[in-house]
Amino acid sequence: MKADAGRRYRLYPTVDQEQVLAAWGHTVRALWNVALEQRVHVYEQHRRTLRAMEQCRYLTEARAESELAWLAELPAQAGQQVLRHLDAAYDNFFNPKHPAAFPVFKKRGHRLSVPLPGQAVQIRKLNRHWAEVRLPKLGWVRFRLSRALGGAIRNATISRDRVGWHIAFGVATGIKAAALNGKPGCGVDFGVTASAYVSTETAPRIKPPGLDKRERARLRYLEQRKARQLVHAKRHNGGKYSNRLRRTSAQIAKMKGRETSRRQDFTHRLTTYLAKNHGFVGIEDLRVTSMTASAKGTLQRPGRNVRAKAGLNRSILDNCPGERRRQLEYKCRLYGSQLRPVSPFHTSQTCAACGRVDPASRQGCGRLFACAHCGHEDDADHNASVEIEARARRTGGSVINSTRRRRTVPSPAHGRMRMREAQPATRG
Known part of the structure; x- marks a missing residue:
């Protein structure tokens, strides 16, 4: 069963773990750029399309070379996930019903993220509010268990944004669309002065300022x-x-x-x-x-x-x-x-x-x-x-x-x- 829901949690790595995750994030960005460059070059020169299955073999060979030791430090599963994501980016671009543009190269300032398949991670609950995730080559990392997973883990992505480190799980919950609840409907007008005005209410919903x-x-x-x-x-x-x-x-x-x-x-x-x-x-x-x-x-x-x-x-x-x-x-x-x-x-x-x-x-x-x-x-x-x-x-x-x-x-x-x-x- 594929993932049908997402769960995102705040991750709290140690100082050493944070350095390793940051290095992995830059390696993922470099791998994406190299794989994309290779695909563009092969198509321009030979009119042939590379896919993740073929590039995974090249990745295995590159990890064995001593000059690319930094690439071998990245978990193999993460590198394979990057190539699969590149496949999905190409598929979305060639899908006329999808608004995606052609895949682009990632700059150094791009958000750091490390994708992993579901079978590469393990979860253990510590108490009501905390849990740990076991990452390959890194060990157990704590995260805030703000809500239950509610299903089987299919994939995981570690990322860093302006607030800090987070981990997101793709979860297969198996929940189907609920039957119609039969309640009365409403209309909503989204605006600027009034963030949202619901037709069944007498006062607008005003979004509080992001900063005081x-x-x-x-x-x-x-x-x-x-x-x-x-x-x-x-x-x-x-x-x-x-x-x-x-x-x-x-x-x-x-x-x-x-x-x-x-x-x-x-x-x-x-x-x-x-x-x-x-x-x-x-x-x-x-x-x-x-x-x-x-x-x-x-x-x-x-x-x-x-x-x-x-x-x-x-x-x-x-x-x-x-x-x-x-x-x-x-x-x-x-x-x-x-x-x-x-x-x-x-x-x-x-x-x-x-x-x-x-x-x-x-x-x-x-x-x-x-x-x-x-x-x-x-x-x-x-x-x-x-x-x-x-x-x-x-x-x-x-x-x-x-x-x-x-x-x-x-x-x-x-x-x-x-x-x-x-x-x-x-x-x-």
């Missing part, structure tokens, strides 16, 4: 200090980073990692609540990539309001609508709910009471929606969430323009009647 006032001041100070240290390194050290500059960079990374963790915590709480307590969840089928495209333009045709658009892009991505949709897709299956994406076409200009579309109902960028025809007034985001729920309820999740027969009103931009045809959106 004191932490933001500390981060600003560290970034200014890093800028001064970079100038000094370029002028006096030939661009070489000093130990102080590395410490400053590590402190900045730790604070940004803390901000990311808090953002993820809010997202998980929100999506779990929506999937658990509703029969279906209607959301807008947003093109996030197009929404957050840069406005800088080209040298011949420079854009306008570039800094303002960049700030808006950061605000949109800070609310991570794509990640919320990804989490809802699998959580709705677990809790007997349905995810129903609908077209975002004019959800903010459609009256949830009479169904009319009129830009005059939404004056400026305020939070008030006042229908110019029936006089219905509501919070603009709540009105949009009710419209999203109505579309999701009537369409069952098929992405179309609207669920109501919409009447056409004069467009202020042209001063004449204009038909607004449906333009199905695709996921970005």
Whole structure:
């Protein structure tokens, strides 16, 4: 049975173990780059495609050479997993239904990670909150048992991010999609000012700031200090980073990692609540990539309001609508709910009471929606969430323009009647 769920835990290696894991991470990155270069070279010269099975033989030969002792220090299972992951990257690229691009080379600053198959690791529980994992060539390493595994381990990945070391297990739980729970549905409008407005609620969900006032001041100070240290390194050290500059960079990374963790915590709480307590969840089928495209333009045709658009892009991505949709897709299956994406076409200009579309109902960028025809007034985001729920309820999740027969009103931009045809959106 293949892995159908993931479990991620905080890993606490000793100082010596941490050095070994860091060396393994750089070896994995180098192996990926060499294997990718070999595949590209063989195809360009001989029009032949290498796969992991053939490259594993070359890897065995390379590990036996004395000049590549650093490669032999990496567990053989990890090297084989890297080549299998490269196979998967190629398969995703050639799959027309997958959005993956061609595999790229990994830079030195890339996140360190070491993949291992499930049979290469062992788990033993120490107590209620702690456990140990046995890694090949390294021994037992402690990790925080924040939740039960809940299945058989199929693979493991050790990685280091801004916060520290983590280990992620691919687990085969065997859990099937739950039956429909029969609860009432809802619509959710993801925004910037209001992080999420649920149609069945009277107040918006506001994402708390990732860093408080004191932490933001500390981060600003560290970034200014890093800028001064970079100038000094370029002028006096030939661009070489000093130990102080590395410490400053590590402190900045730790604070940004803390901000990311808090953002993820809010997202998980929100999506779990929506999937658990509703029969279906209607959301807008947003093109996030197009929404957050840069406005800088080209040298011949420079854009306008570039800094303002960049700030808006950061605000949109800070609310991570794509990640919320990804989490809802699998959580709705677990809790007997349905995810129903609908077209975002004019959800903010459609009256949830009479169904009319009129830009005059939404004056400026305020939070008030006042229908110019029936006089219905509501919070603009709540009105949009009710419209999203109505579309999701009537369409069952098929992405179309609207669920109501919409009447056409004069467009202020042209001063004449204009038909607004449906333009199905695709996921970005």
